[in-house]
Amino acid sequence: MTTRRARFPSAQGWLRWALIAVPMVTAMPRADGLAWVLIGVTLALSVPMPWIQDLGARTPSAVLALAVIASAGALWVVLPGSWASVALFSTTFFVVLRQAPAPIALAVALNAALIATVWVLRQDRWETALSTYAVLAVVVLMGLNRRARLARLEQTELALARAQTANEEHARAAALAERARIARELHDVLAHSLAGLSLNLQGARLMLVRDGASPDAVAQLERAQQLASEGLAEARQAVAALREDAVPVERAIADLLAAYRLDSGARADLEVAGEPRELDPAVGTALVRAVQEALANTRKHAAHAEVDVKLDYADGSVRLTVADRQGRRPPDAAAAGYGLRGMGERVALLDGHVESGPGEDGWRIHLTVPA
CATH class of the missing domain: 1.10.287 (Helix Hairpins)
Known part of the structure; x- marks a missing residue:
């Protein structure tokens, strides 16, 4: 179970999908048996594309993007005159824009191999292959330029946030x-x-x-x-x-997440559900200490993992969920550490309860306290 909000695909997500789906549709009139298989595989792989936020640098999205490049490139080899190259190069652009260096290198190498294969099979002049390699170079440079611009914008926003803080x-x-x-x-x-x-x-x-x-x-x-x-x-x-200068629980948790972002460079988001209200000091302390302990464990066992925190104000209680995104299911802990035991004891004194353990892609802590 995760706390990530369900969100409608962004315009960029739909564009990313359309640049794959439309070339596949235009290739259908010329398709034969193998081409139909490749079209079907590419369309099936493109289905999650709108919901992958900016092709974030995670292993599943990297594998999906490389699979789309491979299937679209294979279709381009089978139907050299089709628009399959559009799907090939557009997906490569988004990989260069968001992925880590290793997937980028694999995507560029795969593109280069596909271009060489098409050139050999068609027996074109070397100028044709050179022009296609030039298109690949332009796509890669555009992705790197956009990536650098986004990095500068993020640094500017971070500097403004630091100044405001x-x-x-x-x-x-x-x-x-x-x-x-x-x-x-x-x-x-x-x-x-x-x-x-x-x-x-x-x-x-x-x-x-x-x-x-x-x-x-x-x-x-x-x-x-x-x-x-x-x-x-x-x-x-x-x-x-x-x-006394009581700090709201939301502000205290947001400060902890900001410190984690600055320390690790990873994303750490807070989602607040329900109507925030003033909490008993003991309840607020328990919630803040729980986030503090969870972040300490993430730094220790899964450095640079992304973190999602959800604070839910329900009728008569407050629920807190902290989940880190390690990209894999972590092993079960042999025994709860002193920090988790202390968290459980603090929450038990408030007649609440704590659940902690491995999730699908990381460690998850969920606690509920009356408030």
Whole structure:
């Protein structure tokens, strides 16, 4: 089970699919037995293309893209004059744009071999093969140029995010300093004055009782002493409130994920479902500590793995799911570590429960606490 949101294919996803499907359809009138097989295989492989977000650098998407290149290229060899080369080169472009160096090298080598095969079978002039290699070079250069541009945009966004975080931290530090100053003033002036007033009123009440004063006078002093005591308690609560700076759970988790992104360079996303609300401090602490422990385990056992976190505000409870994407099913742990046991104990004290274990493509932690 994963927490990735179901999303409708993007325009780029549909374009990627169309650049494969349309050439296959145009090749059908000239197809024979083998060509029909290759057309069917290529169309079947193209079905997941719209749902693969930007052909992200993962093993399944790389294998799928290389399989499309191989099947479309084989059709181009069988039907040299068809548009199968469009599917071949367009898929190669998206591989260069998003994949790791190894799949890119395989895709370029596969293209080069297919071009040479077509040239040999057709016995064309060497200029024809050279022009096709030039097209391949242009496709690769366009993909690399687009890739570099996207990398620059990501670096710019990261720099802006860092600057915004620094400004927010500076403003927060200034606010905390001002609140600390006000808290000191309240404590040193108001709280001390109320404490002294309460003691003096208590002494005056005892003197009136000793001297046999009227019950009404003693009752009035008792009432004044009670008001002074209540005012002192409220002043102390105000000082405590000013001293504390409760950070929303969503912000705390987002900060942990931002630190993980900066540390590992991998994607780490937070999805919030339901209507966020103020949580009990113990509940918020349990949720933040759970994400912290999960990220620590990911750094230790699956460095640079992508992470998805989902925080779901349900009626009467809050559910948290942390799943890392290792690209494979991890082995079962021999025994829960101290961190996971501590997480379970903390959640159990809140009458919640924790589930952790391997998923289809990584490790998954799911906890539910009443809130």
